[in-house]
Amino acid sequence: MSSPDSGQPVSFVSKTDMVVALIREMIITGELPEGKQLRQRDLAARFQVSQTPVREAMRRLESEGLLVGDAHRGFTVVEAELGPTEENFLIRAVLESLGASMAAPKINQEAIATLERLNEEMRQLAEDDPRYAELNREFHFVIYEHAHSPLLLSLMRLLWHSLRGGPKVARTRQESVAQHAKIIDALRAGNADAASTATYQHIMHVSHLDRP
Template sequence: MNEHPLIARRSLSTELVGRLRDMIVEGTLKPGDKISEPDLCDLFGVSRTPLREALKVLAAEGLVQLNPNRGSTVARIEPAEIEELFPIMGMLEALAGELACARLTPEALERLETMHATMVRHWKSDEWIPYSRLNRDIHEAIFAVAGNATLSALYQSLLVRIHAVRFVARKSAERWAEAVDDHERMMTALRARDGAALSAVMREHLRHKADMVHEALRQLDSARA
């Protein structure tokens, strides 16, 4: 049975982007892999034109790298970039946490509580894709509560560069539990409106993510070798 059934024409563009994104998040398409357009066209029963449009969308998200005259590859981040970018992301998230604690409304806290509880249920059920989506949503919700458009714009510009590994690289069981514990501590700080505590947790959370990405890249390289 085909795990990727043919796509209805009426939702072609949106569905193709979603299907390809899931293949990357699931690890069917791995960082650094060359993307075979003919194979994907056969898999989904589409022509190259809508497929290439979908790849452009994923390139804008940072998940795909378009190489002129050489096709497309699944985006990959190098260790040096991790060391350069993740500390900056940590400082941006730390500042967003401080601002969010100062501006957090009961309604916003309730939304974050709901998102967090759902994310934890996905973790307990080993549901990586919905977990990773909610993980990103929670981080972005904290920036939204912070209410600083310039800070959010800086965050999004860097997030595109690291999205392919920050939310795609599959965590080990230990790293996954560590990430959930970080989020538990983030929620504790949010409930207390303790900006300093949340800032510290978010910086540590990004250090943990950097370590996880290094591990994921080493495992990927070992598997290929």
């Protein structure tokens, strides 16, 4: 079995651990969409295990908040709330500022160049261009990846998955681009504190919920 992120072999403690990891990844990537009803028999056949580890895995994923169990329908993939909450932003700010501080002493010039390219592409887009969301996601995940923390990367994927379409903020994209530039400068300098501060401010100080 290989990790979807690293391509390196992964050893699971049990069949249940394996099934948990596989179903979690399918939810994160959207292969199992929101509201999808899961059938233990089908998943057991897919993963070539009995239904027991599948059932145990579903219970564990329910405790993680990714599945919801019902006496009649069984387990279904949790549907995201209508919009992000202030709690989402706080959690994201803490985790992402940590990721930036971890990445600062490790990130290389090639990654810095990638961040600059992505930010310039975002700078040239109109405010309503739908391509911004994917470019923004790629920008932030370049930083997460260079923190070299598989756990942090997994947590950020889960968090961004909960914010369908990415975090929504009440600021212009040009303001975001300017803030991205400050993050890049801090990372280029290898300044962990400055990278953390710039990232936290980017998320929290002008991040507000979109309201009707």
